Amino acid sequence: MTFTLNDEQRMLKDAARDFFREQAPVTRLRKQRDDKKNGRDPDLWAEMAAMGWAGVIVPEEFGGSGLGYMALGAVLEESGRTLAVSPLHSTALVAASALMLAGTDAQKAEWLPKIAAGEAIAAFAIDETAHHAPAKSKIAFAGGKLTGNKSYVADGHIAHLFIVAAADALYLVRADAEGLTRLELFTADSRGAADLTFDGVAAEPMEGGPEVIDAILDRARIGLAAEMLGQASEAFEMTSEYLKTRKQFGQVIGGFQALQHRAAKLFTDLELTRSCVLAALDALDRDDAKRIAEYASLAKARASETLHLASNEMVQLHGGIGMTDAHDSGFYLKRARTAEALYGGAAFHRDRYATLLGF
Amino acid sequence: MTDQLETFRTEVRAWLEENCPPAMRTPMMGEDDAVWGGRNYKFASDDHKAWLDRMAAKGWTAPMWPKEYGGGGLSNAENRVLSQEMARINARTPLFSFGLWMLGPVLLEYANEEQKQEHLPKITRGEIRWCQGYSEPGAGSDLAGLQTKCEDKGDHWLINGQKVWTSYADKADWCFCLVRTDTSVKHEGISFVLIDMASPGVETRPIKLISGSSPFCETFFTDVKVPKGNMVGRLNGGWEIAKRLLQYERTNISGFGSGARADVVDVALQYIGLEHGALADRDLRARIAEHKMTERAYALSVARAQEEAKAGANVSHMASMFKVAGATLNQERCELLVEAAGNRALGWGGDGFTPNDLSITRGWLRSKGNSIEGGTTEINLNVVAKRVLGLRDTQ
Numbered sequence: 001m002t003f004t005l006n007d008e009q010r011m012l013k014d015a016a017r018d019f020f021r022e023q024a025p026v027t028r029l030r031k032q033r034d035d036k037k038n039g040r041d042p043d044l045w046a047e048m049a050a051m052g053w054a055g056v057i058v059p060e061e062f063g064g065s066g067l068g069y070m071a072l073g074a075v076l077e078e079s080g081r082t083l084a085v086s087p088l089h090s091t092a093l094v095a096a097s098a099l100m101l102a103g104t105d106a107q108k109a110e111w112l113p114k115i116a117a118g119e120a121i122a123a124f125a126i127d128e129t130a131h132h133a134p135a136k137s138k139i140a141f142a143g144g145k146l147t148g149n150k151s152y153v154a155d156g157h158i159a160h161l162f163i164v165a166a167a168d169a170l171y172l173v174r175a176d177a178e179g180l181t182r183l184e185l186f187t188a189d190s191r192g193a194a195d196l197t198f199d200g201v202a203a204e205p206m207e208g209g210p211e212v213i214d215a216i217l218d219r220a221r222i223g224l225a226a227e228m229l230g231q232a233s234e235a236f237e238m239t240s241e242y243l244k245t246r247k248q249f250g251q252v253i254g255g256f257q258a259l260q261h262r263a264a265k266l267f268t269d270l271e272l273t274r275s276c277v278l279a280a281l282d283a284l285d286r287d288d289a290k291r292i293a294e295y296a297s298l299a300k301a302r303a304s305e306t307l308h309l310a311s312n313e314m315v316q317l318h319g320g321i322g323m324t325d326a327h328d329s330g331f332y333l334k335r336a337r338t339a340e341a342l343y344g345g346a347a348f349h350r351d352r353y354a355t356l357l358g359f
Numbered sequence: 360m361t362d363q364l365e366t367f368r369t370e371v372r373a374w375l376e377e378n379c380p381p382a383m384r385t386p387m388m389g390e391d392d393a394v395w396g397g398r399n400y401k402f403a404s405d406d407h408k409a410w411l412d413r414m415a416a417k418g419w420t421a422p423m424w425p426k427e428y429g430g431g432g433l434s435n436a437e438n439r440v441l442s443q444e445m446a447r448i449n450a451r452t453p454l455f456s457f458g459l460w461m462l463g464p465v466l467l468e469y470a471n472e473e474q475k476q477e478h479l480p481k482i483t484r485g486e487i488r489w490c491q492g493y494s495e496p497g498a499g500s501d502l503a504g505l506q507t508k509c510e511d512k513g514d515h516w517l518i519n520g521q522k523v524w525t526s527y528a529d530k531a532d533w534c535f536c537l538v539r540t541d542t543s544v545k546h547e548g549i550s551f552v553l554i555d556m557a558s559p560g561v562e563t564r565p566i567k568l569i570s571g572s573s574p575f576c577e578t579f580f581t582d583v584k585v586p587k588g589n590m591v592g593r594l595n596g597g598w599e600i601a602k603r604l605l606q607y608e609r610t611n612i613s614g615f616g617s618g619a620r621a622d623v624v625d626v627a628l629q630y631i632g633l634e635h636g637a638l639a640d641r642d643l644r645a646r647i648a649e650h651k652m653t654e655r656a657y658a659l660s661v662a663r664a665q666e667e668a669k670a671g672a673n674v675s676h677m678a679s680m681f682k683v684a685g686a687t688l689n690q691e692r693c694e695l696l697v698e699a700a701g702n703r704a705l706g707w708g709g710d711g712f713t714p715n716d717l718s719i720t721r722g723w724l725r726s727k728g729n730s731i732e733g734g735t736t737e738i739n740l741n742v743v744a745k746r747v748l749g750l751r752d753t754q
Contacts, residue, residue: 003663004670240748255752260744261737267748268680275659298652347645354648359624359638 001286003278005074008067013074015051017081023047024084026328029190032085038184039192040158045086049118054092057100062112064096069219069284073226073277080230083335085191087121090155093223095122098163098216102170102206111161111172123159124220125150125196132344134217135210139166145179145200146171154342156194157184164203168210171203178202189338190331218296221343222280225296225303228339229270229277232303232310235332236266239314246319259317266306266313273299273306294356301349304340311336367437371444378413380406383451393455396485398532414453415484421459424467428475429483435669457526458482458489462535465604469551469592478533478553491608492522492536492554492578493601500738502537503546503598507580509538516552516590518560518583524732528563528576531556537601540594551597553589554580570724571707606675608733609682621719623647623692627699643698650691657681657688679734679742686729686736693719693726 005013024044032041048054056072058064072093079088096115099108099122114120126134128151139148146164156162162173162180173180179201185193240263243254253259280295311333315322322329340346383406387393391403394411402408414420417431422438424430433441463482466475481487498505507520518538528534534554541548554561560583565573592600627647631640638644661681664674696719697704704719706712730736744750 001662003659003666240750243750252751254744254750257741260748260750261740263748263750264680264683264740264743267743268684271677271680272653272656272660272684275663276656278663279659298655301652302656350645350648350652353652354637354644357624357648357651359628359633359644359647 001279002282003275005070009071009074012056012067012071013078016053016075016078019048019051020078020082020084024079024086025082026331029083029085029331030328033190038157038186039085039155039190041085044084045118045121048086048088053088054118055096055116056092058092058096058112058116059100062108062116064112064116069222070278070281073223073281076223076227077230077233077277080227081234083231083331087123087155087158089220089223089227090124090159091115091120091122094124094216094220095161095163097219098124098170098206101215102208102212104207107172107204107206120160121155121158122161122163123153123155123194124216125153125156125162125164126217126343127151127153132341132348134165134213135167137165137167139164139171139198141166141169141171141203141205144202146173146198146203147200148198150196150198152185152187152193153196154191154193156182156196157192159194162196163206164198165213165216168213170206170208170213170216172206173198173201173203187338189335191335191338214293217343218292219284221296221300221349222277222284222292224339224343225277225299226281228303228307228336229274231332231335231339232270232273232307235307235310235314235329235336236263236270238328239263239310239317240267242318262313262317266310269306269309273302276302294353297344297349297353297356300344301346301353304346304349307336308340308346364436364440368440368444371441372447374417375444375448375450378410379445379448379450380410382406383410383453384449385451386449387451392451394453394485395455395488395527395530397488397530398486399530400485400488410451411453411485418483420454420456420485421463421479421483424463424479424483428467429480454485456482456485456488457491458487461491461604461607462489464607465600466591468603469600473588474553474591487532488527488530490525490528490531490534490556490576490578492525492528492534494524495521496523500735502601503549505537505539505549507536507538509540509550509552509585511540512584515587516585518552518554518580518585520580522578522580523575524566525563525576525578526574528556528578529565534561534578535591535604537597540597544595546598547595549597549601550594551591551600552585553591554583554585558583558585560584568725569727570721572721572725605734606678609678609739620722621696621715623650623695623699626696626719630700630703643695647695647699650688650695653688654692657684660684676746679739680747682733683730683736683739683743689729690726693723697723 052065053075055064056067056075057069059066076088079086096112099112111120115122128137128149139146150164160175162175164171164173179199181197183195185195187193243259243263244252246253276299280299283291283295314329314332318327318329321327394402394407418426418429419431419441421429422431422433422441426432459482463479466479493502495505495507507518507522510517534556536552536554538550538552539548540550560581562579563576566575566577567573624647627638627643631638633639664677668674700716700719703712703716706716706720
């Protein structure tokens with residue numbers, strides 16, 4: 001077990017940090033939102049794909065670099081810092097994981113190279129109601145056709161391919177398949193999503209049952225926790241800087257003990273969460289099946305709580321300016337709640353963690 | 360390198376197999392099982408003594424201290440192997456000691472050769488038990504406000520004053536003590552001296568806590584004569600040593616003295632039970648799950664800090680963060696234990712309650728001190744804000 005990035009992962013992280021700071025600062029998301037793009041930024045994704053980031057976990061035989069989850073987690077964390085909008089999580093992590101774990105040889109050969117090259121955007125369709133409840137799926141499959149619905153599918157509005165989860169099986173559906181209706185959702189985090197209705201849609205079964213669905217979900221949770229760690233870290237650091245510069249009563253407000261203690265507690269929370277995220281990414285690379293489920297719920301629950309607190313403190317400690325659209329706080333707050341809910345929030349994962357621990 | 364380590368592992372394993380008494384490979388059952396050593400110490404059994412003596416002879420009570428001072432001279436990696444091999448056979452910690460955890464590391468850094476030769480080997484062998492003379496009635500969180508007077512009388516120092524919260528002062532042989540050697544300045548007027556508790560004029564009185572136990576004392580010094588050679592570091596240079604020692608203390612203290620070692624989940628399952636596969640009290644279940652997650656996050660963070668320290672990073676500034684998180688965690692654990700055990704955790708004695716029940720009660724009360732001793736949570740949050748985050752008071 002290790003918490004330390006190796007040289008290759010460290011270089012990747014540094015490159016990602018520079019890239020997102022220069023190419024995709026929050027101002028890029030702001031302009032996207034103002035232009036009503038709803039998360040469509042193909043130029044950015046093309047540049048990221050050119051850096052090789054669409055294929056970080058994809059094996060070399062399928063055109064990726066096979067660097068693993070710790071490496072992809074580092075890129076996701078850096079993309080989270082600036083709220084960069086891209087299919088990095090939905091496609092490069094979740095869909096790639098799903099194909100690697102559940103794809104037939106033909107499905108892998110068809111889709112993994114396109115994903116690694118940044119040519120195909122693929123979305124994992126999991127939730128069906130207002131809440132994350134994968135075991136209760138009502139998706140039905142008969143005679144090669146899918147029936148049912150999916151709700152708030154991340155990147156569902158721009159995807160070329162859907163990986164659709166039923167309660168105990170997985171299916172591939174092309175976005176242009178007959179009988180598939182997609183309703184574009186305009187979301188609070190300005191990234192967009194889609195509601196999907198399947199009315200006898202042609203679908204290709206994948207391999208594997210509920211355990212494989214859990215394995216994919218756990219990868220999705222851990223990867224998202226890495227992105228959220230970046231968001232929370234940046235929100236905290238911006239807030240901490242503000243405490244050092246904002247003056248009231250003739251002194252910087254960071255000199256007030258009430259605010260110092262809030263900052264110190266948030267910092268502690270962040271450090272504990274960072275350990276969980278790194279341990280979870282490491283467990284994936286070691287394929288430590290005994291630990292992955294436990295660490296996935298641990299990382300996702302803690303990332304959700306830490307980001308919840310960090311985004312709220314960001315608004316409150318910035319005071320009035322934090323309530324204005326001109327400031328970036330609102331972007332972090334809106335993305336925070338979306339990411340918290342996606343793949344199960346803290347309450348979902350507390351419940352799951354208790355079950356995993358046998359009580 | 361790896362080969363050498365594996366050879367070392369084989370040697371350690373063989374030595375432990377031969378030298379660790381079977382009775383010292385069982386879980387500790389009570390206070391008597393923790394060996395603290397000292398001039399008047401009564402070992403609970405011959406096995407307790409033999410285990411300490413054999414480990415001390417190897418230098419493995421202080422595995423990473425230099426051999427010349429009674430340590431084992433082990434590298435980081437070798438020390439880890441020793442820990443792993445001891446854990447493998449559930450070998451007990453041979454010696455509990457403030458000398459090992461707090462005083463020794465600062466003596467290695469600040470003491471002169473004579474002081475190191477005199478004190479370090481006796482610590483490693485458990486011959487001398489140390490206590491810590493820091494807090495005073497008027498100097499708690501504001502420790503540097505201490506007033507215990509130390510005057511230069513030519514051929515000796517003369518000490519007058521009172522210390523409080525001196526852990527096990529009534530059982531200790533020597534005291535490492537902060538004293539005031541200059542009243543015109545605050546931090547720069549403090550020195551670090553070593554005092555033999557058998558000296559005329561030293562008196563201790565136990566303090567009874569809300570848990571009923573008395574691990575702490577008041578300590579009085581009345582015209583106590585201390586040899587000139589017992590000052591560590593330079594005159595008025597004690598504050599730096601005091602702070603360094605606190606870092607060692609804070610990494611060791613969180614959760615220390617917590618009493619009840621019971622697992623919250625086990626207790627909840629025993630007293631509440633499952634319903635449809637989940638703890639019947641769903642509200643408590645969610646809170647226990649939250650706690651277990653924080654516990655794991657804390658353990659992972661300690662492991663991460665150790666890994667970073669091994670790679671050469673300076674993580675000493677993190678001690679305050681771990682102290683706060685560890686104290687909070689242990690208090691939360693103790694509160695959940697009381698809640699899970701219901702009225703079984705609200706007894707005080709007699710035959711109506713099991714020893715385990717009673718230890719939950721006492722442990723819960725004792726844990727209230729975790730956020731006070733070794734620097735309060737509030738003081739440690741100040742340290743994190745100022746030293747780690749760079750938030751400064753501006754006056």
